Amino acid sequence: MEPSVNDAVAAFRAGQPVCLFDSEKREGETDLLFPGAHAQPATMRQLRQDCGGLLFLAIGHDVGEAFGLPFLQDLHTAPEAVAKSPVLGRLITNDLRYDARSAFTLSLNHRDTYTGITDHDRALTTRRFAELTQSCMDEAWAQDDAMDRLGAEFRTPGHIPVCREAEGGLSVRQGHTELAVGLARLAGMTPVVIGAEMLQPDGDHALSVDDARAWAAQRQIPFIEGAELIAALEAQA
Numbered sequence: 001m002e003p004s005v006n007d008a009v010a011a012f013r014a015g016q017p018v019c020l021f022d023s024e025k026r027e028g029e030t031d032l033l034f035p036g037a038h039a040q041p042a043t044m045r046q047l048r049q050d051c052g053g054l055l056f057l058a059i060g061h062d063v064g065e066a067f068g069l070p071f072l073q074d075l076h077t078a079p080e081a082v083a084k085s086p087v088l089g090r091l092i093t094n095d096l097r098y099d100a101r102s103a104f105t106l107s108l109n110h111r112d113t114y115t116g117i118t119d120h121d122r123a124l125t126t127r128r129f130a131e132l133t134q135s136c137m138d139e140a141w142a143q144d145d146a147m148d149r150l151g152a153e154f155r156t157p158g159h160i161p162v163c164r165e166a167e168g169g170l171s172v173r174q175g176h177t178e179l180a181v182g183l184a185r186l187a188g189m190t191p192v193v194i195g196a197e198m199l200q201p202d203g204d205h206a207l208s209v210d211d212a213r214a215w216a217a218q219r220q221i222p223f224i225e226g227a228e229l230i231a232a233l234e235a236q237a
Contacts, residue, residue, distance in 0.1 A: 001232045005186070008222040008229075012187040017046070019198070019216040019223040020183065021209050022176055026098050026226075029053075029197045030212035031176050035184060036130035036192035041119040043194065044126075048119070053197025057108075057126060057162045058180035059133070060191030064164040066136050067150050068143055069105040071164060103166070103177040109158030116159035125160045128153060130192040137190070165191070170230055179226050182233050 001009070008018045015038030021030045032051050034043050047055050059069075073093055075081060082089045093102050109116035110125040132153060136146050165181045166173040180193040198207040198215070207215070216223040 001235070002224075002228050004222060004224050005228050005232045008183065008224045009187045011222045012183060012189060017221050018183060019212055019221055020176070020179055020195075020226065020229070021212060021223070022179060022226045023174065024209075026174060027176070027206070028209070029176070029206040030209060030223075031180065031195045031197055032221075033058075033180050033183065033193050033195040035187075035189050036126050036194050037134065037190055039123045039126035039130070039194050041123045044119040044122045047194065047196040050198070051196035052199035052201075052203055054161065055122065055194065055196045056177075057129065057160050058103075058177045058191075058193045058195060059105075059162055059164055060181045060185070061165040061167045061169065062137075063133050063191055064105060066133070066141070066143065066146050068147050069162065069164060071102070072104045072106070073102045099173070099175060103163040103173075103175060105162045105164040106156045107158045107161045108154045108156055109160070111153055111155055113159075122160055125154070125158065126192075126194045129160075130190050133192050134190045160194075170233065174226055174230070179229055182229055183224075186229065186233055186236065 011018055012035055015035055018033050019030050020033055032047060036057060076088045077092060108125055108129065110128050113121035113124060115121065116125065132149060163177040165178050170178045170182050180195055181191045184191045184193050198212050200207050213223050
């Protein structure tokens, strides 16, 4: 693996952040990412203060399957849903310039949170989802059991938007969701990753890749590009 990828894997395994740029041909954005199982209030604070974009939880396709989490786009375009709420037909996602479909699934709050928006609350939601996911995988829960356990701890809607990896992962979609999950897998970690997009200080545009790279270097945070990660995963396969 490239030294930058080795550094990113080592940092992720230690619960430290990584900056990941997707591609100039896609969103052209850098995300700051942390392993979900290591989420603390300070994690959320850094994502909120240093990034400016949406805090999101990227999960593997296998995680989505285990808990039966649907894609919102599928829910919103279901004929029965559109018939009941016709506005959904007017709001259909059919004009993304960088993708064919949205990765969003349900948003979550842990049931022990209050509003769910504080750094403490969002850290709890993130960390417990990652821990529950690992238990589900380790113990090979049946889907009904997994859904029961998810519902015992979480509610929807919530303040942690969840994005689900496309089936086939990076072989079919090279979005930040798939890249974040790919980094977790390369590091041998639970495919649950918390992140946010890095914006310019005025928020008008994504932070340029050069500025993001410089920002990461100043803080000794590993910086990798999507192509480097994909190459490392292909070499590992």
